[in-house]
Structures are given as structure tokens and as C-alpha cells.
Amino acid sequence: MVSTHSRWLYGVAALLYAFLYAPIAVVIVFSFNTSRHGLGWQGFTWQWYRALLDNSQALEAAKNTLALAICSTLIATAIGTAAGFGLSRYEIPGRRFFSRLLYLPVFVPDIVMAVSLLLFFSIIRQWLGLFQLGLTTMIFAHVTFQIPFVAIVVRSRLAGLDPALEEAAHDLGANAWQTFWRVTFPLMLPGVMAGGMLAFTLSLDDFVVSFFTSGPGSTTLPILIYASVKRGLTPDIHALSTLIVLVSLLATLTVALLQRRGRA
Amino acid sequence: MTSQSQIHRGEAITRGRLSIRAAASLGPGFIWLILFFLIPLGIIAAMSFLSRGEDGTVDRPLTLENYRRLAGFGLLGFDPLYPIILFRSFVLGSGTAMLCLTAGLPLAFFIAKLSKPFKQLALTLVVIPFWTNLLIRTYAWQMLLGPGSWITQLAVWLRVIGPDEALYPGTFAVYLCMVCDFLPFMVLPLYASVEKLDWSMAEAAMDLGANRFQVFRHGVLPQIQPGVIAGLILVFLPATGQFVIPDLLGGAKTAMLGNAIQQQFGPGLDWPFGSAVALVSLAVALAGLWLFTRKTADQNLEIV
Numbered sequence: 001m002v003s004t005h006s007r008w009l010y011g012v013a014a015l016l017y018a019f020l021y022a023p024i025a026v027v028i029v030f031s032f033n034t035s036r037h038g039l040g041w042q043g044f045t046w047q048w049y050r051a052l053l054d055n056s057q058a059l060e061a062a063k064n065t066l067a068l069a070i071c072s073t074l075i076a077t078a079i080g081t082a083a084g085f086g087l088s089r090y091e092i093p094g095r096r097f098f099s100r101l102l103y104l105p106v107f108v109p110d111i112v113m114a115v116s117l118l119l120f121f122s123i124i125r126q127w128l129g130l131f132q133l134g135l136t137t138m139i140f141a142h143v144t145f146q147i148p149f150v151a152i153v154v155r156s157r158l159a160g161l162d163p164a165l166e167e168a169a170h171d172l173g174a175n176a177w178q179t180f181w182r183v184t185f186p187l188m189l190p191g192v193m194a195g196g197m198l199a200f201t202l203s204l205d206d207f208v209v210s211f212f213t214s215g216p217g218s219t220t221l222p223i224l225i226y227a228s229v230k231r232g233l234t235p236d237i238h239a240l241s242t243l244i245v246l247v248s249l250l251a252t253l254t255v256a257l258l259q260r261r262g263r264a
Numbered sequence: 265m266t267s268q269s270q271i272h273r274g275e276a277i278t279r280g281r282l283s284i285r286a287a288a289s290l291g292p293g294f295i296w297l298i299l300f301f302l303i304p305l306g307i308i309a310a311m312s313f314l315s316r317g318e319d320g321t322v323d324r325p326l327t328l329e330n331y332r333r334l335a336g337f338g339l340l341g342f343d344p345l346y347p348i349i350l351f352r353s354f355v356l357g358s359g360t361a362m363l364c365l366t367a368g369l370p371l372a373f374f375i376a377k378l379s380k381p382f383k384q385l386a387l388t389l390v391v392i393p394f395w396t397n398l399l400i401r402t403y404a405w406q407m408l409l410g411p412g413s414w415i416t417q418l419a420v421w422l423r424v425i426g427p428d429e430a431l432y433p434g435t436f437a438v439y440l441c442m443v444c445d446f447l448p449f450m451v452l453p454l455y456a457s458v459e460k461l462d463w464s465m466a467e468a469a470m471d472l473g474a475n476r477f478q479v480f481r482h483g484v485l486p487q488i489q490p491g492v493i494a495g496l497i498l499v500f501l502p503a504t505g506q507f508v509i510p511d512l513l514g515g516a517k518t519a520m521l522g523n524a525i526q527q528q529f530g531p532g533l534d535w536p537f538g539s540a541v542a543l544v545s546l547a548v549a550l551a552g553l554w555l556f557t558r559k560t561a562d563q564n565l566e567i568v
Contacts, residue, residue: 010374020447089273111522111525111526116308120303120307169274170273171274204397226399229406245400256388
């Protein structure tokens with residue numbers, strides 16, 4: 001009975017993995033297909049990848065995506081790390097409220113956050129002339145949804161640390177500044193890195209928030225892909241998507257390695 | 265040491281200095297979220313009571329018109345369009361969550377039963393799609409389900425659909441893609457619970473003569489409940505507010521709350537009404553959150 005039972009489980013699991021990977025596989029396969037429109041396989045080619053190099057729109061979008069992800073991740077990691085640290089350390093009045101405020105963005109549908117920021121930016125623009133829609137507004141928007149994730153990761157990392165290490169540093173005569181930079185920060189660094197990578201991937205992948213807070217000239221890769229899908233799929237989009245999949249794969253493995261080192 | 269000093273993590277420090285440090289670390293995040301999260305939500309809430317002026321401008325008179333229209337009582341008499349969209353989104357969100365649970369349970373048990381090196385591999389294989397752009401995984405289903413694809417041919421051969429029909433666009437395509445896109449959100453928390461499962465409870469139930477269903481219901485399910493709840497929430501929330509998946513894979517008949525919001529803030533240019541729809545979407549999401557967490561109180565989900 002046990003063996004038929006587990007054979008059944010293996011079969012279902014295999015099907016589910018196939019189901020999870022079918023869309024990724026089809027995009028990768030079609031990025032190497034000679035056929036422009038057909039659904040059948042007509043031979044292997046690199047031509048769609050070469051075409052990407054001449055596609056100024058795609059290159060521009062890639063540059064915007066990276067600039068946006070790097071800027072927003074740096075800001076969100078700094079603010080989120082500080083918040084995660086503060087939440088795990090200080091019992092202050094209003095801590096419960098702040099803790100809830102910090103986690104709430106995770107549960108708010110991204111489209112609601114997107115249109116609320118769109119409204120906010122346009123009202124400020126009318127009053128003060130600030131926040132012309134573009135990369136800057138997108139950075140503000142991305143930082144907003146990134147902060148909670150960084151803070152959650154950093155906070156959980158700090159929760160697992162032994163307080164005796166800091167106490168020992170103080171007992172040995174280190175002042176607060178020295179204790180933080182020589183003891184606490186190195187210990188929380190794996191959490192900060194993992195939180196930062198998480199924020200970075202979230203920014204790279206985001207479509208909805210970017211779509212509503214972008215302006216002319218600040219098209220990112222997900223926006224470009226969406227527009228192309230709406231117009232009609234072409235193989236160079238598959239090539240672009242395959243490259244993006246590759247980047248997220250590398251990022252995933254980096255995070256996995258960081259977390260394993262953090263645990264060790 | 266003055267009388268106000270206290271020991272905080274091995275360091276003698278005054279209350280005042282401690283407050284300064286707390287403010288310095290928590291302050292920036294607090295201010296940021298008030299400014300770019302709470303205030304914008306407040307603006308949405310306020311905007312939903314204003315009216316649409318000429319050419320998509322926003323007008324002063326305060327009104328409940330937007331909510332009346334959402335409830336089906338528009339200017340032109342009863343129109344169930346928005347109540348249907350609301351209902352459809354809720355069904356899509358909870359339906360996707362239940363389908364993901366059905367598919368996620370065997371996968372979580374499968375991974376938990378593997379030996380250590382394979383377990384890591386199997387888990388990573390679930391995480392990779394999780395990190396792969398949702399837009400890409402979504403548009404791929406257009407190809408997988410389009411006319412002429414082998415899945416469509418199989419469906420035609422099985423007489424599920426007629427020879428001239430396709431599986432996309434439509435409700436089926438939306439559900440299939442939803443489950444595929446959100447399955448990792450279910451499997452990861454489920455696995456975390458299944459991994460800690462105490463099998464002796466299930467064995468005891470079996471020894472006491474329980475059948476398979478009873479063993480699962482009373483010996484296993486209570487133990488993995490935190491994972492089930494977390495998974496349901498993680499799937500339900502993004503699924504309910506989805507606009508990309510219905511937009512790319514559904515037809516006009518599968519419009520969801522997300523599509524309605526996008527319509528009003530995009531081509532429709534009715535920001536007050538769009539705000540009302542957004543606020544209702546937020547309410548649906550928070551209602552779902554409350555519904556799923558109600559039973560378990562805060563013992564399992566310290567984040568809520």
C-alpha cells in the first residue's frame with residue numbers, strides 16, 4: 001500500500017512541476033525558433049537575440065529597469081534595515097501601530113497602491129509642481145512597497161541573534177557605536193543582503209505599480225513586454241523574456257546561497 | 265549612572281538617549297509610509313466621495329453616487345455590472361486559493377518526504393517560478409492555450425471544446441494561469457508546516473481505527489493549519505486584485521475589480537469612481553484577510 005501511495009504522490013508532483021515550468025519552457029523554446037508567427041518548431045536560431053541588440057527601445061527599457069531597481073533598492077534597504085532594527089530593539093509607545101503600518105503594504109493589492117500613488121503624485125504636482133511622472137516617481141513608489149519586505153527579513157534575522165554577543169562587547173569596553181558596527185551589523189548583514197536582494201527582484205519584476213506611476217521616457221522592461229503582448233507577440237520579446245528569466249534565476253540562487261551562509 | 269539610566273542590552277543608557285535612537289531608526293520608515301502609503305490611501309478614500317466633472321476633471325460636490333453605482337443603482341436604473349464584477353473577483357480569489365490548496369497539499373507532502381539533498385532541489389524548483397516575472401509566465405499561456413497548440417488539440421480530440429474553439433481567451437485560461445502563477449505562494453508556507461508535522465498523531469489516529477479521511481481531518485490538518493491559512497492569504501490577496509491575468513487571458517466577460525480600476529484611471533478617466541472601486545477592492549482584500557485569520561487569532565500569524 002505504501003508504495004502505490006508514494007507512486008501516486010510522485011506522479012502528481014511530476015505533473016505539478018511540469019505545470020509550473022510549462023510557461024517558462026515555452027517562452028525559452030520559442031525564443032530560439034526560426035518561425036516568426038507560426039506555432040510549430042522550424043529550426044534553431046540566435047537571430048532574435050541579435051535583433052535585441054539593435055532594438056533601442058528594449059535597451060532603453062533595460063537601462064531604466066536597472067536604474068530604477070538599483071536606486072529604489074538602495075533607499076529601501078537603508079530605511080527598511082533601520083526600521084527592522086528599531087522594531088526588534090526599542091519598546092516605544094506606538095510600536096504596535098508602526099509594526100502594523102509597516103506590514104500593511106504587503107496585504108494591499110498592488111493596483112490599489114498604484115492608483116493611490118498616481119493620485120497622490122498628480123495632486124502634489126498641481127499644488128507644488130513636483131513629481132512629474134517619470135523615473136523619480138517610480139523610485140518613490142517602488143521604495144514604498146520594498147521597505148516592508150526588507151524590514152521583515154532584517155527583523156527576523158535579528159530575532160535569531162544571541163543578545164549575549166552585544167552584552168559581551170559592552171562588557172569589554174566597546175561604546176554603542178563600536179558595538180553596532182563591529183558586532184551587531186556584521187551579524188545582521190546576511191539579513192540585510194537577503195532583504196536587499198528581495199527588494200531588488202521585486203522592483204525588477206514589478207509591472208502594476210510601474211505602469212501607473214511611469215511617464216513618457218521611463219518605460220521599463222515589464223511595461224515594454226506588456227505593450228508588446230497587447231500589440232501581438234513577436235519572437236524578440238521571447239528572447240528578452242528569456243534573458244529576464246535568466247537574471248531572476250541568478251538572483252534566486254544568490255539569495256539561496258546568502259541565506260544558507262546566514263544560517264550556518 | 266544617573267537615576268534615569270537603565271541597562272539596555274548590556275549598555276547603561278538614559279531614557280532620553282534611547283528614545284533618540286528609537287526615533288532615528290524607526291523615524292525614516294515611519295515618515296515614508298505615512299507620506300507615500302497612508303496619505304495616498306486617504307486621498308483615494310476622499311476622492312471616492314467626489315464627482316466626475318467635464319472631460320474627466322474632478323468636481324467638488326460631495327456625493328455617494330460612486331458607491332450607488334458600484335452597488336448597481338446608477339443614473340440609468342439598475343445595472344448589475346459592478347456587483348457582478350465584485351462577486352466574480354471574490355469567487356476568482358477564493359476559487360484560486362482553494363485550487364492552489366488542492367494542488368499544493370500533495371506537492372508539499374511530496375517535498376517533505378524527500379531525503380535532504382533532493383528536498384533542497386525540489387524546494388528550489390518551486391522557488392524559481394516564484395521569482396520569475398509574472399507577466400512572462402502569464403503571456404506564455406496565450407501560446408500554450410492558443411488555437412493550434414497541442415493542449416488545444418488535445419481538448420478538441422477529447423471533445424471538451426468544439427473544433428473551431430480555443431481555450432483562450434476565457435475563464436478557463438484565467439483560472440489555469442492563476443493557479444500556475446500563485447501555486448508557489450501556497451506550497452512554500454504549506455511545506456514549512458508539513459515539515460514540522462508530528463506523524464505519531466496520524467499513526468495514533470490510524471491505530472484507533474480512523475479511516476484515511478478522518479486521519480487527515482483530525483490527525484494532520486490541525487497541525488498544518490498555520491501553513492494552510494498563510495497559503496490561502498498569500499494566494500487570495502494578489503488573486504483578487506489581479507488585473508494582468510484577466511487582462512491578458514480573459515475576454516471582456518472576465519473583467520475583475522483590477523480591470524475596473526485600470527479602466528477608470530486609464531481610458532475611462534473617472535477618478536472618483538475608480539477610487540471607489542479601489543477602496544472596495546481594498547475592503548475585499550482586508551475582509552478576506554480577516555476571514556482567514558479569524559479562527560486562528562494571532563497565535564500563528566504574528567505579522568497580522
